[in-house]
Amino acid sequence: MAPNFEYPKKPQNTVKRYNSRATYDLGAVHSVINTTSVLHVSFAPSPDEPFPAILPMIGVMGSFEYPSSGIDEPLDCYLHGYVSSRLMRLAREAPNGLPVCIAATKVDGFVLSLTPNSHSYNYRSAVLQGYARPVETDEEKVYAMQLITDKVVAGRWENTRVPPDNVEMTSTTILRVKIETGSGKVRQGGPHDEPKDENRAEITDKVWTGVVPVYETLHAPIPSATNKVKQIPAYLDQYVSEVNKSNRETALNAVNEP
Template structure:
């Protein structure tokens, strides 16, 4: 399986819906827009990776990175999903999901309580990355996903670390986003009920960076962190 840098051609603006990516309900909340999917993926830190082990589902939180239309997750070569993914065939059937919670939606009726959210669900088969160049690119993407620009300001993985790390690739092909925005939607007969109704926004915020105890005090906070 030869490594080729993704996105040498212009991609379609939307992913093609499939049976698995068309929801049975709330279809108006589904989107296949590529730019929206990328934005949701790039803003989160962890995904929830689902796979099947001994016939039962397993869902684990894990870091990931995106390079064009490919997602990468990594782990120890001894970890279960990475062992199961083989190298590189037959691959591991996975479902990778990313969710942002943007607000709590308080309706007058208990039934219409909800949350505002943005999620992406990716179905597919994950394969172990065997090409050394693709592996390095993937690991840089994983670090830069945590803090953009960081891979250039840290010691790259050495041969021993590369050998101990397995990387899985999942192509963005069978993909959908789903989102809810806006206020509550109460039934007409409930509009005069005496309950406060609206949205409580939720946001994610950075705290003050905490230098490591053994950091040389002469090393200043880098620009890519002060910019956050």
């Protein structure tokens, strides 16, 4: 088996707190990005402004140069969303692209222990840092548009009116982020209490401990007022079922220690 690719540990991405939960594995980090509906993208708006900005965006990992790359291989992050003209200008003007930080977090459960301080979440999180630039060529733009559309619902692209026309191509902005560093964190398992509480019956007889698994549910698709297709298409029906099954299993599996 080939060795797993890992992100290099640099000062800014090395996890210090609870570092046994850290992962630098490309596959693990990229999977969290690809299964999270909304990414949070941070950047510095200007030298005069004290606050960083955060935009919620849709994003997906991909490689236009090597489209057959697996999820555990080096990939770029393509971002789409309500890209402000400010963000676009910054990404276009910066000589090496705009430095951004991209974060995604999935909560898999509430971990309830004897005392509030030991409460926790089961979760998977990913953070990427890299340089964002607007995608320039139509070929790469269409490649990224398909990835992004199929992230929302697998197989959706080929089941819509494509390709985009000229107006749509011009009005769509996609950012490509060249990743410099990345890391992830994963917490699984039940509550961890301390002997000072676990050995006192007046506490353990009173306080329920355990996990409330949490997962995202997709409801059955609801047709629009103008929809003309009578049956819900198989690819859509199947996607809803598969995501629901996978999300529920992931949250339930996280209840037990790995």
